[in-house]
Amino acid sequence: MPFTSSPSPTIAGSATVGSTLTAATGTWVPEVPFFKYTWFSGGVKVVSEITSNYLVRATDSGKKITVTVTAARPGYTTTFRSSQATPTVSGTGTPLPAYSTAPQPVVTGTAKVGQTLTATVGTWKPALSTYSYWWSANGERLTDAGDYTLLLAPETAGKTITFTVQALNPGYDQTVRVSVPTAPVAAGTSIVKATNVLILGSGMVGEQLTAVVGFWQPAPVSFTYQWSVAGKRIDNTTTTYTPTVADLGKTVSVTVVGSHPGSVSATRTDTLKTPVYTTGVVTGMVYEAGNPKTPIVAGYAELWAPQQSPDDPPFLAQITEIVNGSYTFGAVPPGKWALQASSTATGARAFYGGVGAAEDSPPLTVRSAQTTTRNFTLPDFGSLSGTLTLGGPAQSFTDFEVYATSSTATAYATVAADGTFTIQNLIPGTYTLVFKSYDFSGTSHYSTQSYTTGFSKTPTPIRVAPGTDVTGIAFAMKPAGLVSGVVTDRATGRPVVGAAVVAYGPLYGTVQRVKTVRTGADGRFQFTSLEEMTYALLVEPVNGSGLASQWVGGTSYTTATKVPVTNGGSYPGLNASLVVQAVITGVVSAKDTGAVFPYAFVLLHPVDAELAQRGYNLTVDSSGHFTFAGLPAGDYTIEYLPRQEPYEPGTYGSPETPGGRIITVTPGQTVTLNLQADRRAY
The missing domain is CATH 2.60.40.1120 (Carboxypeptidase-like, regulatory domain)
Known part of the structure; x- marks a missing residue:
């Protein structure tokens, strides 16, 4: 059957050396899923160009360019249409450099209907950063085969199969390499390979359900749908179904049959997890x-x-x-x-x-x-009221809040400017009180403290009876422990200005960053509002300083000096002398082709059992390179995510992997890595 509309293509762009020409197919009726483009220079076919774009080369000077498009659609006559020629190409230019290594792709597998072939691109030099690829049967591109694997369909029987790679790196001559043709595909049994069907939707009356089929092979696969309610087929063979009131309490399922000419069909069924319901x-x-x-x-x-x-x-x-x-x-x-x-x-x-x-x-x-x-x-509520005083430096009382907590309720109030507070609408029960200072300005001298009486360190319980107002509560807060020190440059002895000093402590079962302060012009730092717990301090110099981060008193959290901070205590002399930084740099690339991955994600972890969650993360730049600077000496591992299919995330230096390579750096050392991503196995 012929196409009802099959216009000739047009060429846009300047016919000058170094410019890119683009072919436009126009509107074909019915729609064509895929066009093949063949470019001609001076009437001679350009073998290395079969895309909609063409880079005009120095060898095209003095010639005219044309393009022929081939349209193919099942049930329709394969049709060819050619464009008008461009003006004569002008300019001379310098020929683009060629790849020093441009291997033929390799196809492995058995050339038999129902079997799967796999293609390997090989290692190009320079590495491929931009490229395309496709499968062909007897030289005709297979429109629905866009992966490195190909399930051989019945229509490929008797045909030879090739895999084509087109290299498109900017600044290099566009280059095409085609694999050695396979033997003619032998006859065999083709079975449609199916993924599970999934019903999307809640199952509520009036809300649409949708059947999702996923990726089935060999393409193209045609689908039929049959919906059922309570195990009985209904008059619905579309991809969607909307439950009605009559379906209340019943189960809904859909059966999908996938077919490909000459192949054994596959059937998959999914049942909605809950019966149909309404509100x-x-x-x-x-x-x-x-x-x-x-x-x-x-x-x-x-x-x-x-x-x-x-x-x-x-x-x-x-x-x-x-x-x-x-x-x-x-x-x-x-x-x-x-x-x-x-x-x-x-x-x-x-x-x-x-x-x-x-x-x-x-x-x-x-x-x-x-x-x-x-x-x-509503229950008969009570209240708690009293007065807060400060046992250390003066601070605005409105910076403080007081929390009342029982086994069934929590309520709070902001302390008034005169130090008084009242917590209203308390459900009857036994409460404990906690006073908190919100250090929005970073200048608070008080940490979270529980209300206690006498010499007891256990929070004092307060009983609130129905309709009772408990008054006269008085609490004096102690100032938080003061933690201080000086950070200097070991080589010069000069103070390090603007360095971040991070207090790490055990929170929620792991070691966490709790609070950060910065060193002043004299290299000094001071924590004034740390909660009561044991800390270790990490100094992180300003980026670009050339100095390494360093734990105070050790080389890791485990070996660092531990500071058991209590309210009212003083902990001076926690000094650090920073050495020159270590650097870890490198690229993220494909293991099979060597192509680098721009904008990949990289996460660097120190090998420290107490800091497994701490990491330095960054996004690789447009050239595929990354650099972690300012690192303290020690052992590290790296996780990397290529962000490009079909490549998998990886880990370099995993201690859980037998023989895993740990990255060890010393002060002033630069380690360069090539993180290679494996192709995903399907």
Whole structure:
């Protein structure tokens, strides 16, 4: 069948040496999935150009350029159309340099229908930074074969297969290399290779479900779809299905059959993980604290999604107004929820059950297409009040907050300018108090401290009874421990200005950066608001200083001087003398071709058991190079992510890998690496 529209191509660009010409195919009807471009210079075919772009060379001077496009589509006659010639190419120019090494790609595998061939590009010099590649059968490009592997389809039987690489590095002559043709493809059994089918969507009434098939071979694969509800086929053979009310409580599945001419079809089925559902309704009344007969006049009801895991806390999902005690949520997905209410008049707020946290509230179960009623009375709240005094340097009291915490609730208040505080609307229970200074300016002299009485170091519990105001709490905060020292250049003895001094300490089960200060003009530094714990200090000089980072008193966190900071203590003399930096530099490249990866991601880790999570990360520059400067002497590993398919991330120097290579640097040493990425195995 002929195409109904098949225009001749046009050429855009200047016909001068060094310029790029671009072919435009125009609009073909029906649409053509792939065009082959053959370029001619002075009527002679240019073998090395079969893309839509053509770089005009010095050898083209005095000649005219044309392009012929070949259109192919299943069921239609293969059609050729040629452009008008360009004006005569002008200019002379200097021929572009050729690649010093440009190997033929190699194809391995059995040339038989149903088998897979694999191509290897080889190592080019210079390494390939920009290139394209494709498979051909009897010289005709296979339109749907865009990977380094090719599953041989029945239509390739009797044909020879080649793999073509076109090198397009800027500044070099565009070069094409074609593999040695395989033997004619032998007949065999072709079976469609299928990936799993996946239904995307929630399964709620009115929300569309979509069947996703993934990548099936050999291309092209045609698909048929059949949706089923409760195991029975329905009149739907498209890629999508929208559940209806009639489907409530039933399972939905889709079966997909993938076919390729001459191949055995493949079938995959996916079933929605939950039966079809719709939303429910939650309604009820909320009453004032201590008075189940008096609805609150105005306020808000909130539905909180429950905690799914320790790292996934409850979150506010829906909110609605309370009017004369009444609230209604009209569209709530089935599941377990926590209900919270608040009174606009009093500011009182609590979760159902009289608790202050979603995870402590008795769950509210919402079912599909059902109404759930939940009435509750706000608890009779109490309060805590008192006075804060400072046992060290003066500081604005409004920098401080006080937190009251019980087993079911947490509340806080900002300390007033005169040092007084009041925490209101406390759910009855036993509380402990914690005072915190928010060091926004970096000049605070106080750390977090718990309210204690007498000589006890254990937080003092305070009982808040229903409707009770606990007053007269008095607490004097001690100043935080002072940690100080001097940073100098070991070679000159001069102070190091502007260096970052980082306090590391054990938090959440690992060693973390806790606080950072910088050295002054005299090289001195001082921490004034560290929390009570044991620290190690790392000095990081300014970038470009030529000096290395260094642990105070050691070569790693493990061996560094440990500072057990307590409130009111003083810890001077934590000095550091910095030596010249070590540098790790290199490139990220493809192991099979040597091509470098611009903008790859590289992460450098020190080999220190206590600092496994600490790393220096950066993005490789446009030429594929990276440099880590300012490094202290020691052992390192590197992770690298090429960010280019089909290459895999890698690790250089992994201590977990048998025989893994650790990167060891000494002061003043520069280590250069070539991080090679392996091709992903499919």
